[in-house]
Amino acid sequence: MPRTPETASFKFNHTMLRVKDPQVSLKFYTEVLGMDLVAKNEFETFTLYFLAFDHGSPTTPENRFQREGILELTHNHGTESDPNFQGYASGNSDPGRGFGHIAITVDDVEAACARFEQLGVRFQKRLTDGKMKHIAFILDPDGYWIEILPGSYKP
Numbered sequence: 001m002p003r004t005p006e007t008a009s010f011k012f013n014h015t016m017l018r019v020k021d022p023q024v025s026l027k028f029y030t031e032v033l034g035m036d037l038v039a040k041n042e043f044e045t046f047t048l049y050f051l052a053f054d055h056g057s058p059t060t061p062e063n064r065f066q067r068e069g070i071l072e073l074t075h076n077h078g079t080e081s082d083p084n085f086q087g088y089a090s091g092n093s094d095p096g097r098g099f100g101h102i103a104i105t106v107d108d109v110e111a112a113c114a115r116f117e118q119l120g121v122r123f124q125k126r127l128t129d130g131k132m133k134h135i136a137f138i139l140d141p142d143g144y145w146i147e148i149l150p151g152s153y154k155p
């Protein structure tokens with residue numbers, strides 16, 4: 001169905017995940033996945049971190065709301081040092097089942113998975129698991145699933 005004039009300008013801007021420790025999560029998303037921290041907004045009780053794959057076109061305050069594919073990490077202050085904090089529901093187990101995963105594409109899934117393995121990244125599904133041998137799922141520091149897909153797929 002073609003987009004209507006009323007929705008022609010709509011874009012999927014970002015999705016948000018709550019994180020326990022922003023330093024651990026930022027290291028994962030920037031160093032393991034290669035995302036760029038494109039903005040940080042600090043408030044009294046929480047901080048928002050916006051990440052994206054910029055690919056040579058920098059995200060600026062002026063264009064951040066016009067692009068797609070941004071990941072917002074929300075840190076509620078104090079969770080990183082609270083010994084009683086149990087973490088957030090990843091959406092893939094009860095209670096809290098609902099949200100599933102985010103996904104990134106890579107040129108070579110096998111090479112990406114080998115790198116993740118070397119870096120000690122936790123896997124939810126390896127390429128050798130299950131029937132779908134062309135995808136993998138890794139876990140971020142808070143247990144959110146990240147699907148690793150080939151940039152092009154030929155069945």
